Amino acid sequence: MNIAVIGTGYVGLTTALMLCELNHQVVCADTHTAKLKQLKSNRLPLHEPGLKEVLNRHLSRRSLSFTSDTGQAVRESDILFITVGTPSKSDGFTDLNQIKKVAETIGLNQNGYKIVVNKSTAPVGTCQNIHRWILKRQPRYIPVDVVCNPEFLREGSALYDALHPDRIVIGSDNTEAARSVRDLYDSIPCPKMMTGLRTAELIKYSANAFLAMKISFINEIARLCDSHGVDVADVSTGIGLDRRIGSRFLKAGIGWGGSCFPKDLASLGHMFEQAGLSPRILQAVRQVNETQVEYYLRRLEERLGDVRGKTISILGIAFKPDTDDIREAPAIKVIQALHQKGAFLRAYDPVVFRHRNPAGLPVTVCGEMSEAFEDSDCIFLMTEWKNFLHFDWKSHRHRMRTPLIIDGRNVLDQKALIQCGYLYYGMGKAGL
Ligand SMILES: NC(=O)c1ccc[n+]([C@@H]2O[C@H](COP(=O)([O-])OP(=O)(O)OC[C@H]3O[C@@H](n4cnc5c(N)ncnc54)[C@H](O)[C@@H]3O)[C@@H](O)[C@H]2O)c1
């Protein structure tokens, strides 16, 4: 079976490499020629640990190739994976233009039966639309089946997640097509759930909403911990040990961001509205997250007073460690709010600032983490990069004007920092 993966973003690239690791032959198609040029010369257009070595291996074995000719990739392949973007519009509606364009290209170039596997996260009913869009562009009728195979990988551990998933969901109205897709994953030992197209589509959104709900839940509990001098990490441990609850996604902090949760929860909310339903839990989950930054800024101002003219250093811009992705990163909201209040901002991130100041943020970029301390009134940690945890905080305290640390991820050693003279705030951390 020849396989084409259309789109070479996080999901496309990871899907292609995962399929190569499972001994399939893959061609990747994208319209972004600069990205393709980088990939062909074994350079990654994104920061993702471990991906480069695998890319190199499959390029030299010729099990993987890249093309800008999506039509040719369609004609020469039997199974076509769609992995293009599905961004949110301002009203929460999902922009399906990229998917529609790909479907039309498939229809125009179809020269025999194909199985089209949609991996992009898209609202319920999209796979049926993909089928319609393909048929509409076919010069003459040729059968095609559409399968929904949602992706559950996390950035930062993308390939590991793709090769070691908790489950694989395969939605289809055609058993044969679904079986062919399941066969591709034969050597991955995990439950494979075969279901309908619409069910598979809704599973993806429900999974993301549930994970975001766990985080917003613990963040709301953390506010109560702040009022009662209780450590939220202990509460997380105490509830997480109940296997019905589980300990993961219960880390309190500045809130969830990234390329998926914000847009997928907006899209799910929109689906509720279209169905004439009120998504009460979802609204609360989003509302808690949207007020997290304000909550932290109030705690900062309680300690520092008016921030106008003060120097605040942001540590970490990426929405989580091990990625250079800044889509919907909480750090950006913090920077914008503090900039509006008249603070001077510095920022350090070990990866995001390597080549540029993304999105032209109103910050002075620090080349080294230690530069963030010089005459600073506050260090605000936004991303739990490992090198922040192993940094020699003690030696740099004296360089700060006000030795205040706001730990937006509750990861620093509160006791040790206070012992060496810092003022420390972490959300829902019991005072010492
Ligand atoms: N990023 C993640 O961690 C993640 C995880 C699970 C699911 N998803 C979902 O997967 C989808 C892709 O996410 P992503 O982060 O990889 O997106 P992305 O925006 O990083 O990449 C999409 C790629 O598709 C390409 N593209 C757009 N139109 C094209 C066309 N007509 N033909 C060929 N290529 C085209 C773009 O140039 C880009 O390289 C989204 O629906 C997202 O919600 C993402």
Ligand SMILES: O=c1ccn([C@@H]2O[C@H](COP(=O)(O)OP(=O)(O)O[C@H]3O[C@H](CO)[C@@H](O)[C@H](O)[C@H]3O)[C@@H](O)[C@H]2O)c(=O)[nH]1
């Ligand atoms: O206990 C936690 C766990 C995560 N986060 C934050 O939540 C956001 C999302 O983190 P994570 O889920 O690890 O990253 P993503 O790469 O966005 O992955 C999510 O979104 C993907 C795209 O749909 C899905 O495929 C994944 O299963 C889903 O975990 C980040 O800002 C994290 O800092 C917390 O605040 N506390």
